[in-house]
Amino acid sequence: MADNESVIITVVYGASEVIDCRNLWITLETLAQQCSDIPWMVGGDFNAVRDLNEVCGISGNIRMATEEFNAGILEAGLIPLPMQGEWFTWHNCSSSMRSLWKRLDRILINDRWLARFPSAYYHSLTPRTSDHSPLNIWHHEIVGIPMYAVTRKLKALKPVFRLQRRNKGDLTMNVQLAKGFLDEAQQLRRVMRRILQINDENGFRHTDLGEVAHEFVSYYQNLLGGTRRRLSVDIRYLRPWARHSITDEEANQLLLPLSADDVKQAMFDIADDKAPGPDGYSSRFFKAAWPVVGEEVTRAVLDFFSTGKLLKIPE
Known part of the structure; x- marks a missing residue:
């Protein structure tokens, strides 16, 4: 960045009540007009989510707060800065049925910031649950x-x-339940895809599961261990059917x-x-x-x- 180039960074700590958050959205709209020609970044704890996928757990009615948050961002001309790391940034530290996770922290930018720093992103670390x-x-x-x-x-x-x-x-319990459902679905799929009969090389049909398995083993033993393995193949006869043969340069690239x-x-x-x-x-x-x-x-x-x-x- 050039020595004489300026950027504006606004740090946010949002209020917990919807009515108090409205002042923040109005302030951001006002600042947006002042920062229209300058790279502007707004980040911190907005104390609001943008949609339901930013909430995990039992939460109150957030529809009005979500709508006002999105409207405020839109009016201020702000867009999300690309993020890596943890999706949820806040936890109520409860291990009961009231455990709640939300994405309250984020960084937003204006179009000037995006044009000046197109590859910028931020990393969201895990909310701290221990000293390490x-x-x-x-x-x-x-x-x-x-x-x-x-x-x-x-x-x-x-x-x-x-x-x-x-x-x-x-x-964790929900994950275990989901795994249980998945195991049952996979078991059902295996049953549905089971081969119940097979014809051998002489055309005889076999329906006994043991005989079906034997025919599979016999077929691949003959295929992989039979006389065909000892036959030499002239690669020149395969070239007319080859879609692409690599050049020496391409071969060197592989090395x-x-x-x-x-x-x-x-x-x-x-x-x-x-x-x-x-x-x-x-x-x-x-x-x-x-x-x-x-x-x-x-x-x-x-x-x-x-x-x-x-x-x-x-x-």
């Missing part, structure tokens, strides 16, 4: 190869996350060493809903915490491709 935050745990120094350091820190994070889950009250960008792209290409690995951490965790853990995870991955050493998965 995930950020502090991750920054502890651990002696060892990069992959060992990452696995030790991931293991150290688990007690913190378990405590947070307990403080979220009945959310290039991995970069940090390659590691990040591979991680972010994994869908959020993919099953977690043996350590219990899904790709969604690493994406959300990438500003904190990305550098060390990348170093561990690159170290593996350089040395070929992989830690044994603990039993």
